[in-house]
Amino acid sequence: MPFDVDAAAPLSFKSIEHRFGGTEVLRSISFDIPDQKFVAVLGPSGCGKSTLLQMAAGLLRPSGGTVLQDGRPIEGVNRRIGIVPQQAQLLPWKTLLENVAFPLVLRGVKRAEWLRRAEEAIAAVDLQGFEGHYPYQLSGGMQKRGSIARTLVYGPRLILMDEPFGALDAQTRMQLQHDLQALVMRAGASVLLVTHDVAEAVMLADRVVVLSRRPAQVVADVAIPLARPRNVFEPHTVPGFAEAYESVWQHVRGEMSRR
Amino acid sequence: MKRVILAWLPAVAFLAFWQLASGRLVRTIYVSQPSDIAVRLYELFASGEIWPQLATTGQELVLGYLIGVTAGLVGGYALGRAPRLARVAEPYVMAFYGIPKIALAPLFIIWFGIGIWSKIALAAIMVFFLVFYNVYAGVRGVDRDLVALARVMGADERQLGRHVYLPASAPFVLLGMRMAIPYAVIGVIVGEFTSATKGLGLFIHYSSDTYDPAGVFAGIAILLAFVVLAGSVAARIERRLLRWRPPLAGQTELT
Numbered sequence: 001m002p003f004d005v006d007a008a009a010p011l012s013f014k015s016i017e018h019r020f021g022g023t024e025v026l027r028s029i030s031f032d033i034p035d036q037k038f039v040a041v042l043g044p045s046g047c048g049k050s051t052l053l054q055m056a057a058g059l060l061r062p063s064g065g066t067v068l069q070d071g072r073p074i075e076g077v078n079r080r081i082g083i084v085p086q087q088a089q090l091l092p093w094k095t096l097l098e099n100v101a102f103p104l105v106l107r108g109v110k111r112a113e114w115l116r117r118a119e120e121a122i123a124a125v126d127l128q129g130f131e132g133h134y135p136y137q138l139s140g141g142m143q144k145r146g147s148i149a150r151t152l153v154y155g156p157r158l159i160l161m162d163e164p165f166g167a168l169d170a171q172t173r174m175q176l177q178h179d180l181q182a183l184v185m186r187a188g189a190s191v192l193l194v195t196h197d198v199a200e201a202v203m204l205a206d207r208v209v210v211l212s213r214r215p216a217q218v219v220a221d222v223a224i225p226l227a228r229p230r231n232v233f234e235p236h237t238v239p240g241f242a243e244a245y246e247s248v249w250q251h252v253r254g255e256m257s258r259r
Numbered sequence: 260m261k262r263v264i265l266a267w268l269p270a271v272a273f274l275a276f277w278q279l280a281s282g283r284l285v286r287t288i289y290v291s292q293p294s295d296i297a298v299r300l301y302e303l304f305a306s307g308e309i310w311p312q313l314a315t316t317g318q319e320l321v322l323g324y325l326i327g328v329t330a331g332l333v334g335g336y337a338l339g340r341a342p343r344l345a346r347v348a349e350p351y352v353m354a355f356y357g358i359p360k361i362a363l364a365p366l367f368i369i370w371f372g373i374g375i376w377s378k379i380a381l382a383a384i385m386v387f388f389l390v391f392y393n394v395y396a397g398v399r400g401v402d403r404d405l406v407a408l409a410r411v412m413g414a415d416e417r418q419l420g421r422h423v424y425l426p427a428s429a430p431f432v433l434l435g436m437r438m439a440i441p442y443a444v445i446g447v448i449v450g451e452f453t454s455a456t457k458g459l460g461l462f463i464h465y466s467s468d469t470y471d472p473a474g475v476f477a478g479i480a481i482l483l484a485f486v487v488l489a490g491s492v493a494a495r496i497e498r499r500l501l502r503w504r505p506p507l508a509g510q511t512e513l514t
Contacts, residue, residue: 057407057411058411059407059410059411077407077410077411078411079410079411079412079413081411083408083411083412085404085408087404089404089405089408091405091409091422091423091426092503092504093426093427093429093503094422094503102409102412102422103412103413105422106409106412106413106414106418106422107413134502134503135503136503136504136505150412154412154413
């Protein structure tokens with residue numbers, strides 16, 4: 001059974017159904033994110049990929065099925081995850097340092113400690129020297145780094161990413177993909193990444209779940225057995241990349257011809 | 260320096276034209292004359308005649324403004340955070356908003372007497388609606404995704420208010436507070452026109468009754484100076500508190 005669900009996985013979607021009004025968006029979607037694995041959900045725009053993330057974050061209740069975290073259903077807003085949203089969504093009225101420290105401040109961490117940990121996280125994403133800057137004074141890529149630091153700072157075991165690099169230029173995107181890979185490997189977190197970019201999914205993920213057009217169903221669940229760290233900048237030099245890409249692409253292509 | 264000259268040029272030109280036209284193009288009894296007004300202002304302050312009036316009006320202004328702002332902030336924030344309550348309350352607030360507040364002046368005199376409290380009430384109610392609507396709109400306009408994200412990051416309702424809703428609506432709050440200053444002045448002066456024993460409005464009214472245009476203009480000049488000064492202080496505070504906002508293209512220094 002390729003779509004088998006592991007009950008104790010950090011995150012499991014079990015036969016998820018969803019409709020907005022009369023429109024069926026998701027149809028019997030089941031897959032899971034194994035411990036410390038990077039799973040990409042790949043699908044066309046508007047197929048409902050982000051809806052899955054909202055469910056995992058506890059912001060939306062599926063019409064049918066359950067979302068489990070560590071084997072327990074998610075009830076209400078889920079505070080045991082980190083989110084890297086589509087837009088960086090830093091708070092405009094806080095400096096970079098205050099933004100990165102924000103989740104710690106919310107948890108009542110003492111000032112000396114949040115200062116230290118926020119500085120560490122900022123250093124990890126190479127933003128030293130910009131602590132006092134407000135978001136509008138940072139470039140799109142830097143805001144995104146800040147957003148990633150804000151997630152890493154409190155060490156969530158599960159990180160959700162919603163097309164995090166979509167709005168960036170190609171070079172910035174590659175650099176961030178490279179850094180993200182290193183940061184996630186170091187943090188040992190499990191990741192669910194939603195994207196419509198086949199190359200990004202193959203390059204970053206251990207598994208790619210391909211969704212169909214609306215109503216979205218799981219078309220394929222493809223393992224990407226490439227060694228890490230992978231050279232994001234030169235995919236053609238990564239052994240096995242072409243084959244892995246092809247194994248995902250055939251499903252995407254199948255979906256495209258189905259229109 | 261050049262900018263300063265350019266900024267003051269229209270004012271100087273206007274005063275010069277007024278000075279020359281008065282008595283030649285228009286009878287002085289209608290429009291007075293800048294030089295007469297200046298003399299009158301000097302007399303008023305030198306003799307100390309104006310101080311008790313200013314003290315009364317100033318007290319009414321400050322109290323009316325503070326009460327109006329506080330009530331507007333609390334009401335606007337509460338209604339902004341409680342959409343269900345807002346759906347019920349909004350049409351009523353709208354209806355009250357539609358009443359010309361000036362028409363309430365005689366009523367407030369009956370309720371609060373001819374002392375300072377009727378003027379405070381009138382100023383407060385004018386300020387209230389302005390601040391209320393700005394705060395309400397500001398809180399309602401807060402990015403829902405940002406709120407959801409803050410919740411996931413661990414914010415409870417109180418923390419959401421402090422870290423998200425309040426700062427997000429601060430530009431609206433501060434704008435409303437700045438715009439409310441001249442409205443407080445209108446409220447107080449109209450109240451004093453209606454019935455009062457002391458105050459700048461009473462002084463202007465009295466000057467008019469005794470055919471003293473220089474006195475009327477002197478009173479208006481004091482009000483003008485106050486509104487401009489208070490407005491520029493408010494604008495300065497606003498810039499300081501909102502330094503996190505990107506500077507807007509073509510942003511003016513106007514208060």
